[in-house]
Amino acid sequence: MGNPRADKVAERIHEIVASLVTLRLKDPRLDMVTITDVRVTGDLQNATIFYTVYGSEKQLADAGKGLANAKGHIRSQVGKQLGLRLTPDLKFVPDALPETAKSFEDALIAARHRDAEIARAAEGKEYAGGENPYREASDSARAEASDGDEA
Numbered sequence: 132m133g134n135p136r137a138d139k140v141a142e143r144i145h146e147i148v149a150s151l152v153t154l155r156l157k158d159p160r161l162d163m164v165t166i167t168d169v170r171v172t173g174d175l176q177n178a179t180i181f182y183t184v185y186g187s188e189k190q191l192a193d194a195g196k197g198l199a200n201a202k203g204h205i206r207s208q209v210g211k212q213l214g215l216r217l218t219p220d221l222k223f224v225p226d227a228l229p230e231t232a233k234s235f236e237d238a239l240i241a242a243r244h245r246d247a248e249i250a251r252a253a254e255g256k257e258y259a260g261g262e263n264p265y266r267e268a269s270d271s272a273r274a275e276a277s278d279g280d281e282a
Contacts, residue, residue: 137171140213144178145169147212148221151205152198160197163190167226171219178209178219181226191225198223 149166168181184194198205202221210218 134173137173137175140175140215140219141169141171141178143213144171144180144209144219147209148180148205151201151208155208156197156201156204158197158201160190160193161201164194164198167228175215175219176217177222179222179224181224181228183226183228195223195225 145166145168148169152161152164152166163185165183165185166180167183170179170181171177180198182194182198184191202223206218206221209221
């Protein structure tokens with residue numbers, strides 16, 4: 132369970148930075164940047180800002196450089212709008228979410244293919260002991276037990 136104050140500060144920093152990147156910063160390297168998450172330490176001294184870029188690896192690297200260049204301005208605006216005694220130090224980190232989602236998607240596709248192969252192999256096949264090999268044995272055992280109770 133997190134610190135509620137740190138969570139509120141992180142949410143506010145997320146709003147401020149996203150607004151700055153989309154509306155105020157005119158750096159063309161930041162055109163396709165999306166701020167995905169912000170995490171703040173419990174003492175509110177450090178904030179890690181996760182971002183992603185729709186595009187290539189080069190665009191991601193360029194966006195990182197653009198954010199690094201604008202870091203002072205962003206931190207200044209965060210400090211003014213937060214109204215805290217100390218402004219958190221900002222660290223920009225590329226978010227691994229798109230790659231993680233892609234790997235999950237690839238795993239799901241592979242699982243679907245394996246399921247389809249198993250279904251094709253099972254077509255027309257029968258179970259080794261019939262549909263339910265245990266039903267008859269348990270039914271006859273119950274019948275024998277009930278016969279023994281009557282005697």
